[in-house]
Amino acid sequence: QSFTDLQQAIQDSNELIEADPLKGKFTTQTAIQRELETIRLMQSGKGAVEAIASLAEIERHLLEEATLTEGQRRAIELSLMSGDRILAWQGVAGSGKTYSLKLFSKIAADKGYTVRGFAPSAEAAHGLARAAHIPSDTVASLLVCKSETQPRAPAGKAIWIVDEAGLLSAKDAYALLQ
Helix, strand or coil, X not given: CCHHHHHHHHHHCCCEEEEECCCCXXXXXXXXXXXXXXXXXXXXXXXXXXXXXXXXXXXXXXXXCCCCCHHHHHHHHHHHHCCCCCCCCCCCCCCCHHHHHHHHHHHHHHCCCEEEEXXXXXXXXXXXXXXXXXXXXXXXXXXXXXXXXXCCXXXXXXXXXXXXXXXXXXXXXXXXXX
C-alpha cells in the first residue's frame, strides 16, 4: 500500500479515533475499552490477598544478605508484605531486580507458594529461569495453553512473575490479568 492510500484509509475509517492530533496517532474504541478494563482489573486486586510474610520473617531470611541495596531490600519487603494481587518492580538494567526476585521467590516458596515465571520472549524466560531459579515460560504459551501451564497450587498459593512486562502488548497484558 502506498502512504497516500494508507492516509486515505485512516481518514475514511469509522473505527479510528485521533489520539494525538499533533503526532498523527490513532486508536480505537476497542483499545480504549481494553485499557480501561485492564486498569479496573488491576484496581480490583488492591488489598485482595493476604501478605506472604511478616517483616520479622523477611528480616530473618535476609539476615545474611549483606550485599542487598536499600532499594532491593525495600522491593522484597514491600512485595512480601503487600495485600495487593498485582505489583510492579521497575529498575534500570543491572540494578539487581533478578537477584531480588530470586530471594523473593525463595521466601515465598518457603511460605508454601508455587512461584512461576513468564516473559514476552523465550530468551527472557530462559534468562529469568537461569538467573532467578524460577521455572519460567513465555506469556504466549500461558495464554495459548492455560490449562496445561497454570500452577498446580491450592487457590491463593501461586505467584506469577512476569519479567519484561513492559514489552507485552496491551492485548496480552489484559489477557494475562484475566
